[in-house]
Amino acid sequence: MPVKLDQELFQHMLPQQANAYQLMSDAELNAALEAIGKEAQEVSEKHLALDMARGKPSPEQTALSRPLLDLLTSASDLTDGASFADNYGDPDGLPSARALAAELLGVDPAQVIVAGSSSLNLMHDVLDMAYTHGIAGQKPWAQQASELAAAHPGEKLKFLCPVPGYDRHFRITEYYGFENVPVPMTEHGPDMKYVRMLVEGDSTVKGVWCVPRFANPSGVSYSDEVVRAFASLRPAAPDFRVMWDNAYAYHTFARPGETCAPLMNIFDALAQAGRDDLIIEFASTAKVTFPSSGMAWMCASEKDIQEIRASFSVRRVSPEKLLQLAHVRFLKDRAGLEAHMERHAELLRPRFELVERKLTDGLGKLAVAAWSHPKGGYFVSFNGPVGSARAIVSRTREMGVKLTSAGATWPSGNDPFDSNIRIAPSYPSLKELSQALDVFVIAVKQVAARLAKVDRGQYAFGDR
Structure with missing residues (x-):
């Protein structure tokens, strides 16, 4: 059952x-709404066109x-040890690229595949493999879903979705017909x-999305206790997998001296728990160098990576090795990437301070x-x-600022x-961000005040 x-x-x-x-008298609330309405009118007359919809x-x-x-x-040496960046080969990625990804994730390069920029x-390709051909020696998820629906009409395979979470994750599993089950996020x-x-009580639960x-969008980092809890899961489904999207592993903008605890290595936690085939980890340089023009990687247990490698071999002859070579020569190693990300932090920090x-x-x-x-993050x-939320996003748009959909x-x-x-402050200039946030604050106040009127039966929410 759902x-x-x-x-x-x-x-x-x-x-x-x-x-x-909600605590104001009727007269105070009417006066507040009138004042907010004047603020909104002044902003609308500026004819702003600002975009805070995506985290670019x-x-x-x-x-x-x-x-x-x-x-x-054209004069560059394109060799990478015994490999050649200008020709076929290395379906798992250039050796130097795999070594860099392994250093960043704290795993053995043998566990790593570097391919594409996204x-x-x-993630989609791994889900597709499990859906069409199965994982861990189990029936394909498509077959399991069909058999489940035949035996229990209306029931679907399930994927867990911590909320608030990443919409593009949810779209993948929704596309493949899963019931996406919301899971509450805490501060840990x-x-x-x-x-x-x-996970341990329902064999139709096949995975969970994690950042x-x-x-x-919460910016929460998983505590050691939570990481260990994931590593210690005993799923009812042998083909259950944790999709560990470590997209922001090095994306801190905390001020020097501020406490910002590192994330516990999930594969170390697995080893401590005596577990193995459970985690598939992903990351990329999308917000390190150039979105859509970098390198992406994944790692998993020896058995899982063998299955994934076999599936990928049908789809890919060779990855984009020139981009991989350029990235390795630019970033060099973990220390080089961290220094590069500190320069990002100098640009991001004032934006997030402005939001606060x-x-x-x-x-x-x-x-x-x-x-x-x-x-x-x-x-x-x-x-x-x-x-x-929907009214705030709509009202903000009317005043010239585009937000992520409610x-x-x-x-x-x-x-x-x-x-x-979800507020995404990275792309606008500081001046544009300041204007956008002013609009957002006005919209929040106006909608909250109108809701207070609705609660008193004095206002139809669509009224102006």
Whole structure:
């Protein structure tokens, strides 16, 4: 049967007290709405056209990697040990690229495949392999899904989706017909008691999506306890896999001296737990160098990587080795990548500090919202009053600022609380970001005040 959403598990994400508008008298609330309306009108007359919809690196960030483009010329040596970047071969990636990825992940290069520039593509291909041909010697997921539906009409295979989470993850499993089951995020990572109950008690649960460091969009990094809990899972399904998307492993913008604990190595945790075939880890240089023009990699246990390698061999003769060679020569090693990411941090830090300042100054005393305070990654997770997110996003758009769609951080875009909004501050300039946040704050105040009127039966929400 489909998993019934227990809304109480997610209540901690929402604002926890009555907000200022709910506590106002009718006269005070009317005056507040009038003042906010004047602010909104002034902003609308500026005819802004600002975009905060996706977490893209800014032009200043991609400019940091331009020297990479000068490293390969017609006169360059294109050899990589016994390998050649200008010809076929090395289906698992150039040796130096695999060694770099292994150093960054803390694993053996034999466990690593480097291919393409998008880790999302690799995730899709692994899911596709399991769906069409199976994994761990089990029946293909497509066959299992068909047999399940025949025996129990309406029932589907399931994939766990920590929320708020990454919409593109959810789309992959939705595309393959899974029931995406929301799992609540805490300040330490997913609610592992709930995860364990589902994974160990239901063989139709086939996987879970994870962004373990600076999660999209909350910025939460999994605690050692949560990492160990994942490594210690005893799934009811032998073909259950944890999709460990370590996209922001080195994307900290914490100030020097600030505490920013490293993520525990999941493969070390697996070894300590005596586990093996459970984790498939992914990462890329998408937000390190050039999005869509870098290198992506994955690693897994020896058995899993052999199955994946066999599947990939049908699809690929050779990866994009020239890009791999250029990246290795540019980044060199972990120390080189960390130094490069500190330059990114100098550009990202003021943007996130601006978000914190604008939200605190504009909304902090009103108690209408709660938001995350990340030390890395690319997003801030914002929760307004129940029933507000779609109206806030719409009102913000009307005033000239485009945000990620409300509900995007939940499977199928269905946020049952209509509360969560993903804020992506990386791409706009500081001036544009300041303007966009001013608009956002006005929209939040206006919608929250209107909701207070609705609660009193004095207002139809569509009214102006």
